[in-house]
Amino acid sequence: MGVQRKTKTGEQILAAFGDSKEALSAKMLLSRIEQRVNKTTVYRMLDKLEDDGVVHSFSGDGNVKYYARCHACSDTMHLHSHPHFQCVSCDKVRCLDFEVPLTTPLNLQVTESQILLKGHCEHCSS
């Protein structure tokens, strides 16, 4: 079950994401939220937001879970064949706004896909 009540934590998490395509870990969110919030609360709220199709998650570098705002999802339909990019210098992660056409083997029922690209972002290229 997703979000049921309007709370400060929920508002602040969504405010932290804003309209950007940046992906944030629970830790990053905690440091960005002004109001003192417990990490458990953040994890639970992120779960609920993901249930509702408001955010989506994926595994970034160092086996850390990242969350980002969804832009074309509902609680019934999740379409995330867009790649994510993580800069190995500044560690920022974000959604890339194009889709990767994935042809999957006929013998496999693929229900979800995650594409993570790593490298240097435009600000960190030497």
Next chain:
Amino acid sequence: MGVQRKTKTGEQILAAFGDSKEALSAKMLLSRIEQRVNKTTVYRMLDKLEDDGVVHSFSGDGNVKYYARCHACSDTMHLHSHPHFQCVSCDKVRCLDFEVPLTTPLNLQVTESQILLKGHCEHCSS
């Protein structure tokens, strides 16, 4: 620095992988190895094998690191644009033997890519 000496742990890890495309976590490897080996040893050996380009790693479900034998890599060249597939029923992970053509944005210097597909494998499809 990679592997320098031929040891039982190294042999057993490679034996556990065999020639298959299956990917294994450190935990799975530990349970497959007959001889009693410490987990630290396994983690360290996997690091060295990865340095040598003998195995490659990626982040699977639940933020667990998986390792698989490389088939076209050396210690200087790593080519892993092949996807990995994880069955959400039996949890097995493996390399898929085709490449995904990734067109990456010009402003980003992509040095590595990870593609993880999740779903039901041929044995777990209902």
Next chain:
DNA sequence: TTGATTAACGCAACTAAGTTGCATTAAATT
């Protein structure tokens, strides 16, 4: 074959991400 060198190892203690149980707080509803 023996002795020296040091890579590889085992162990214990640690870190960091994420989870769980439970008592408390505060939205929403009556």
Next chain:
DNA sequence: AATTTAATGCAACTTAGTTGCGTTAATCAA
């Protein structure tokens, strides 16, 4: 205002992976 229960905070926990350090064993040279 009273009631209901979703959301919260806290402490304790789990699990993956790491680190420091003393010991073992692979390799190599005498």
